Amino acid sequence: MSALETFDHQQQAMKRVLLATGPGVLVLFWFYGWGVLINLILAGACAWIVEASICRLRRRQLGLPSGDLSGLVSATLLALALPPYCPWWLCLAAVASALLLGKHLYGGNRNPFNPAMLGYALMLVLFPQPMTHWPAPHGMELLASLQQVLGIQGDAPDAWSQATALDTLRINKSLTMDELFANNPAFGHIAGKSSEWVNLAFLAGGVFLLQQRVFSWHAPVGMLASLFVISLLCWNGSGSDSHGAPLFHLLTGATMLGAFFIVTEPVSGAKNPRARLLFGIGVGLLIYLIRTWGSYADGVAFAVLMMNLAVPALERLAEPKPQAVDG
Structure with a gap:
């Protein structure tokens, strides 16, 4: 396959990834x-400006590997991970740092870290308050939404923001899981009130990508299986010290977005199928550890970035060992 055919194949895969985010x-x-x-409009515009500027600086035509759809994909995934109605500058700073520090700093197509998760983690460390300021599940009129994003004084609805289910569970000391699901507005049927449906939507998009063979099953299945197993082993029922049931962890936070759209990123992820499986397993384990005992409620971004560092070791571990030849 020629370089042009390979590039065209990658572009088609990126288009399918963008399409698969539709349900979510x-x-x-x-x-x-x-x-x-x-968020999506701001992120897309920022991605186009950054990609076009880098291509101009490098005297390359926009559309070649330094300016392909991967930048738009990273910006889209980052926009979906950011809190809705976050300040406009936060969205732009996240996308710009993701593409500049996570992609183009390494030449544009050899980045060791997932760009979207690098941008997200950087914003979470630098600006923790707006990054954890999630609205309650309700909509706002377009004008009020713009006022909120632009920081213009406007009247927000009553109880506009609330703690997420993961935030609530992390700080819970006295209420049982049954009481949380019965009385806390952040909890739905088996997970977060809105996040369970959001995760199912991204699961549907992920199944579409698997059916289209955009990526293999190894990384997403490894992540979801390890998260399920460790949450099952550590699950201690519905008491006040419970860390949540397996289904709660699978359908809360950014689990399905991470499993099918983040750990499958081809550049920063592992290449060997066995290494991809180990990569996914490691991400799932780290997500649970961070959610349960870490300082951040979700942990998908940090789990992915830490496993990005382990990719070279995983590749060596997955290589078939040469068999000794009897002389």
């Missing part, structure tokens, strides 16, 4: 309203 975008919009679309 629709469900997010249903619960949170215009803030989701504003």
Whole structure:
């Protein structure tokens, strides 16, 4: 396969990834309203400006490997991970840092870290308050949404923001799981009130990508299986010290977005199928450890970045060992 054919194949795969985010975008919009679309527009515009500027500096035509759709994909995934109605500058800073520090700093197509997760983690460390300021599941009018994003004084709805299910569970000391699900508005049927539907939507998009063979099953199955197993082993029922049931962890936070759209990123991830499986297993284990005993409620971004560091070791570990020849 020629270089041009390989590039065209990669572009087609990126288009399928963007298409597969559709169900998740629709469900997010249903619960949170215009803030989701504003994030996507800001992120897409910022990605185009950054990619075009880098291509101009390198005197390359936009559309060659330094300016392909991978930048737009990273910006889209980052926009979906950011809180709806976050300040406009936060979205732009996240995308710009993701593409500049996570992609183009290493030449554009050899980045060791997942760009979207690098941008997200950097913003979470630098600006923890707006990054953890999630709205309650309700929509806002377009004008009010723009006022909120732009920082213009406007009247937000009552109980506009609330702690997520993962935040609530992490700080819970006295209420049982049954009481949380019965009385806390952040909890739905088996997970977070909105996140369970959002995760199912991204699961549907992920199944589509698997059916289209955009990536192999190894990394997403490894991540989901390890998260399920460790949460099952550590699950201690519905008491006040419970860390959540396996289904709670699978359908809360950014689990399915991470499993099918983040750990499958081809450049920063492992290449060997066995290494991909080990990569996914490691991400799933780290997500649970960070959610349960770490300082951050979700942990997908940090888990992916830490496993990015382990990719070379995983590749060596997955290599078939030469068999001794009897002389």
